[in-house]
Amino acid sequence: MAAAPRPAPYRFQRIGADHAPGQEQSQVARGLRHVDFSHGDVSAFPPPPEVVDAVTSAMRDGGRYAYSPYRGHPFIRDLVGQRLSAFTGAPIDPGSEVIVTPGTQGGLFLALSALVERGDEVAVVAPDYFANRKIVEYLEATPVPVDLAYRTRGDEAARLDLDRLRTVFRAGARLLVFSNPNNPTGAVYTADDIEEIARLAAEFDAFVVVDQLYSRQVFDQRPFTHLRAHARERCLTLVGPSKTESVSGCRVGVAVAPPEIVDRMEQLQGIVSLRAAGYMQAALEPWFVEAEGWLDQRIIDHARIRDDLHAVFGASADLGTRLTEGGSYLFLEVPAAKGRIDEFVRQLRTEAAVTVTRGPEFGDFPAAVRLNFSQDHQAAVDAARRIVDVAARW
Amino acid sequence: MAAAPRPAPYRFQRIGADHAPGQEQSQVARGLRHVDFSHGDVSAFPPPPEVVDAVTSAMRDGGRYAYSPYRGHPFIRDLVGQRLSAFTGAPIDPGSEVIVTPGTQGGLFLALSALVERGDEVAVVAPDYFANRKIVEYLEATPVPVDLAYRTRGDEAARLDLDRLRTVFRAGARLLVFSNPNNPTGAVYTADDIEEIARLAAEFDAFVVVDQLYSRQVFDQRPFTHLRAHARERCLTLVGPSKTESVSGCRVGVAVAPPEIVDRMEQLQGIVSLRAAGYMQAALEPWFVEAEGWLDQRIIDHARIRDDLHAVFGASADLGTRLTEGGSYLFLEVPAAKGRIDEFVRQLRTEAAVTVTRGPEFGDFPAAVRLNFSQDHQAAVDAARRIVDVAARW
Numbered sequence: 001m002a003a004a005p006r007p008a009p010y011r012f013q014r015i016g017a018d019h020a021p022g023q024e025q026s027q028v029a030r031g032l033r034h035v036d037f038s039h040g041d042v043s044a045f046p047p048p049p050e051v052v053d054a055v056t057s058a059m060r061d062g063g064r065y066a067y068s069p070y071r072g073h074p075f076i077r078d079l080v081g082q083r084l085s086a087f088t089g090a091p092i093d094p095g096s097e098v099i100v101t102p103g104t105q106g107g108l109f110l111a112l113s114a115l116v117e118r119g120d121e122v123a124v125v126a127p128d129y130f131a132n133r134k135i136v137e138y139l140e141a142t143p144v145p146v147d148l149a150y151r152t153r154g155d156e157a158a159r160l161d162l163d164r165l166r167t168v169f170r171a172g173a174r175l176l177v178f179s180n181p182n183n184p185t186g187a188v189y190t191a192d193d194i195e196e197i198a199r200l201a202a203e204f205d206a207f208v209v210v211d212q213l214y215s216r217q218v219f220d221q222r223p224f225t226h227l228r229a230h231a232r233e234r235c236l237t238l239v240g241p242s243k244t245e246s247v248s249g250c251r252v253g254v255a256v257a258p259p260e261i262v263d264r265m266e267q268l269q270g271i272v273s274l275r276a277a278g279y280m281q282a283a284l285e286p287w288f289v290e291a292e293g294w295l296d297q298r299i300i301d302h303a304r305i306r307d308d309l310h311a312v313f314g315a316s317a318d319l320g321t322r323l324t325e326g327g328s329y330l331f332l333e334v335p336a337a338k339g340r341i342d343e344f345v346r347q348l349r350t351e352a353a354v355t356v357t358r359g360p361e362f363g364d365f366p367a368a369v370r371l372n373f374s375q376d377h378q379a380a381v382d383a384a385r386r387i388v389d390v391a392a393r394w
Numbered sequence: 395m396a397a398a399p400r401p402a403p404y405r406f407q408r409i410g411a412d413h414a415p416g417q418e419q420s421q422v423a424r425g426l427r428h429v430d431f432s433h434g435d436v437s438a439f440p441p442p443p444e445v446v447d448a449v450t451s452a453m454r455d456g457g458r459y460a461y462s463p464y465r466g467h468p469f470i471r472d473l474v475g476q477r478l479s480a481f482t483g484a485p486i487d488p489g490s491e492v493i494v495t496p497g498t499q500g501g502l503f504l505a506l507s508a509l510v511e512r513g514d515e516v517a518v519v520a521p522d523y524f525a526n527r528k529i530v531e532y533l534e535a536t537p538v539p540v541d542l543a544y545r546t547r548g549d550e551a552a553r554l555d556l557d558r559l560r561t562v563f564r565a566g567a568r569l570l571v572f573s574n575p576n577n578p579t580g581a582v583y584t585a586d587d588i589e590e591i592a593r594l595a596a597e598f599d600a601f602v603v604v605d606q607l608y609s610r611q612v613f614d615q616r617p618f619t620h621l622r623a624h625a626r627e628r629c630l631t632l633v634g635p636s637k638t639e640s641v642s643g644c645r646v647g648v649a650v651a652p653p654e655i656v657d658r659m660e661q662l663q664g665i666v667s668l669r670a671a672g673y674m675q676a677a678l679e680p681w682f683v684e685a686e687g688w689l690d691q692r693i694i695d696h697a698r699i700r701d702d703l704h705a706v707f708g709a710s711a712d713l714g715t716r717l718t719e720g721g722s723y724l725f726l727e728v729p730a731a732k733g734r735i736d737e738f739v740r741q742l743r744t745e746a747a748v749t750v751t752r753g754p755e756f757g758d759f760p761a762a763v764r765l766n767f768s769q770d771h772q773a774a775v776d777a778a779r780r781i782v783d784v785a786a787r788w
Contacts, residue, residue: 006509006601006654006655007511008508008658009507009508009509009510009511009512009533010511010512011507012508012658012661012662015661015662015665039461041457042456042457042460042461043456043457046456047453047456051453052450052453052454055449055450055453055673056446056449056450056453058643059441059445059446059449059450059643060446062436062437062440062441062640062643063435063436063437065643066436066640066642066643067433067436067642067643102496102500102645102667102671103667103668105665105666105667105668106496106666106667106668109665109666109667113403113405114402114403114406115400115403116403117401117403117404118403118404131664131665134665135665138662138665139403207400246456246460248460248461248672249452249453249456249459249460249461249671249672249673250671250673250674251496251645251667251668251669251670251671251672251674260400261400264402264406267406267409268406268409268532270525271409271499271503271525271528271529271532272499272500272503272666272667273496273497273499273500273503273645273666273667274497274499274500274645275645276645277496277643277644277645277671277674278642278643278645279449279643279644279674280644280645280671280673280674
C-alpha cells in the first residue's frame with residue numbers, strides 16, 4: 001500500500017509560512033548585480049575578525065567547548081552577563097538570568113513557548129517581526145495587534161498605541177512581545193513609551209518579551225531605553241551578535257530573563273536542540289569588546305547607506321518611507337494595490353534583480369516591503385534606483 | 395507590585411526534565427580523574443581534522459556560508475544526499491528529501507512536531523532515548539511503550555516485541571519512534587525485526603522515525619539494516635556526525651524523509667531556529683569521506699574499550715550488562731533498590747568521580763545506568779573498576 005500524505009498537525013495550519021523571507025526561489029533578472037535585501041550581506045559587512053579567531057580556537061580546543069550545559073558555557077554567560085548588565089543598565093546574575101540560544105530566533109521560540117499557554121491572547125505590535133505572530137499561532141494562542149504609529153512626519157517619534165495596549169491587557173492578555181528598534185520600520189521607542197510599557201506590565205501583572213537585536217546600532221546619537229532597566233522582573237530581553245556584528249552564521253543569541261523563565265527555557269532547549277553549538281558560543285567572547293572604533297565605524301557606514309537610500313526613495317513620488325532610527329531595516333510603502341504585493345515583489349526580482357521581504361509578513365501591510373540595507377553601499381544605491389524605476393511603471 | 399512566578403504552560407508539566415543528562419552539578423570526588431560517561435570525550439576522540447578545516451574555511455568565506463535556506467545549503471544537501479543514499483541503500487532526492495538541522499536533537503524535535511497531533515498515541519521503545527518520550531509528552535500526546543528484549547544471553551539478538559507493536563498500531567497509534575543502534579543498550583536490530591517494522595507500518599498506514607545516530611559504528615562486522623531501504627515512503631531517518639565523528643560541538647544533524655514531511659519540518663525550523671549554523675553546515679563536507687582507515691580505526695578503538703569494560707563489569711557479581719553491538723553506550727544493571735537510583739548515581743559521583751546517566755531516563759529502568767564509553771581508554775577502565783567497588787559496597 002502506497003503511503004498517503006500525512007495530515008499536518010493542527011499547529012501547522014496556523015502558522016502559514018509560505019512566504020518565509022529569504023526562502024524565495026524565483027528567477028532573478030540577468031545582467032544586473034543581484035541585491036538580496038532580505039538579509040544583510042556579510043561579505044560587505046563581515047563579522048569582527050576576532051569572532052573567526054575565537055571560534056577557530058574553540059574548535060581546536062574541543063574538550064573545553066564541545067559540550068556545555070543546555071543554557072550555555074558558564075564562562076561565556078559570565079562574560080555576557082557582565083557586558084549586558086552594563087549595556088542595559090540593570091544587574092544580571094549570569095548563573096540564573098542568562099541563557100545562550102541557537103540564534104535570537106531560538107531564544108524567541110523558547111521564550112514564547114515558556115510563556116504562552118494554549119488559548120492565551122498575546123499582544124503583538126503591528127508592524128513587527130513576522131515570527132512573533134507565527135510562534136504565537138503555532139502555540140495555539142491568539143495574537144492581538146497593537147499598532148505602532150510609525151508613519152510620522154520628519155523628526156516626530158513613532159509611538160505605540162498605549163491605550164490599545166491597556167485595553168488588550170484589561171481584556172486578559174498577560175504578554176506583550178515586540179522588537180526595539182522596531183523590525184521592519186527601524187523606529188526606536190521613546191523613553192516615555194518604554195516606561196509606560198513597564199508601568200502597564202506592573203499594573204496588569206503582565207510580562208514583556210523585547211527583541212533588542214539591533215539595539216547596538218542606533219543612529220544620530222538617539223537615546224535608547226532598555227525595558228529591563230524599568231521592568232527587570234517582568235521582562236525577557238533578546239539580544240545577540242547576528243545583525244550589527246554579522247555573526248548570524250554562528251547562530252548564537254542570548255536571552256536575559258528572571259530565573260524561573262530561564263529555567264523553563266533551558267528545560268525546553270534540552271529537547272529542542274540541546275544547546276547553541278558549543279564551539280559557536282565562543283563567538284560571544286569578543287562581543288561588546290570589539291577593537292576600538294569598530295562599532296562606531298559600522299554605525300557610520302550604515303547611516304550613510306541609510307541616508308543615500310532615503311534620498312533615492314524620497315525623490316520618488318511613488319514610494320514612501322521613514323528615516324531608520326536604529327538597525328538596518330527600511331520599510332518602504334510601494335504602489336502595489338491590495339492583493340498585488342506578490343506580483344510587485346516578483347517583478348522586483350525579475351526586472352530589478354532585487355529581493356525584498358513582503359509587507360504582509362509584518363501584519364496588515366499589503367503595500368509595503370522591507371529592505372535590510374546592510375549591503376555593499378553602491379550596490380544598494382543602484383538597486384534602490386531600480387526599485388524606483390519599477391515603482392514608477394506601476 | 396512584585397512579579398509573581400508565572401505558571402508554566404501545561405506542556406511543561408508533562409516533560410519532567412529534572413534529571414537531564416549532562417546537567418548534573420553535584421560535587422565530584424577529589425583526587426580522582428573525573429570521567430563523565432554522560433557523553434563522549436572529544437579530547438580522547440577528536441573530530442576528523444578535516445572538520446575543523448572545513449568550518450574555519452567556511453567562516454573565512456562568510457558570504458557563501460553565513461545564510462542558507464532553512465533546510466540547509468543546497469550544495470551540502472547534495473553531498474549528504476548522495477552519501478546517505480549509498481549508505482542506506484535507497485535513493486534520496488537531495489532537493490526534497492533532506493533537511494539539515496541543529497544537531498540530530500533538532501531534527502528529532504522537528505520530526506515529532508511535524509508528525510504528532512495532540513492526543514495521539516505514539517509507540518516508543520523501552521528502553522530508548524529519553525527525548526523521544528519527552529517530546530511526545532511536550533506535544534501533549536501519549537507515549538505507549540513497546541519493549542525491546544535486550545537482556546539476552548551471549549550472542550542472542552535483542553528483539554522488539556512485535557506483537558505488542560501490532561497491538562499498539564491496531565489500537566490507533568500511527569507512529570513509532572526508536573533508535574538503532576539502541577540508545578542506551580547498544581543493541582542492533584535484526585534484519586527480521588526491521589523488515590517486520592516496515593511491514594507493520596505499511597499494514598497499518600503508520601510512519602516510523604528512526605534515529606540512526608550511531609549506525610556507522612557497528613562492531614564485529616555485524617550486519618546493519620536500514621529501515622528506509624524497506625520503508626522509504628513511511629520513514630524518517632535521523633543521522634549526523636555528533637557521535638562516532640565527535641562533531642557534537644557543531645550541532646549539525648540530517649533528516650531524510652518524504653518531501654511533505656521535510657517541507658513541514660522546514661516550515662517549523664523557520665520559527666524554531668531558522669537553520670543549522672550556516673558555517674557549521676560545512677562540517678558535513680568531510681562526512682563519510684574521512685581519510686582512509688579513519689572510521690575503521692575509530693571502531694576498533696571503541697571495540698577495545700567496550701571489551702575491557704565488559705570484562706571489568708562481567709567479573710562483578712553485583713553488576714549486569716550486555717555486549718554493545720553498535721554505538722558507544724553500555725547499559726549497566728546496578729544493585730540500587732527501587733527508588734534509590736539517585737542515591738547510587740550521586741555516590742558514583744562523590745566517591746568514584748564518575749558521572750553516569752540514570753536508567754529511569756530511558757523508561758521503567760529503576761536499577762540501571764547508562765555509560766557513554768567514548769572516553770580515554772585507561773581512564774574509562776579505571777573508572778569502571780571504581781564503579782565495581784561502589785556497587786560491591788551496596
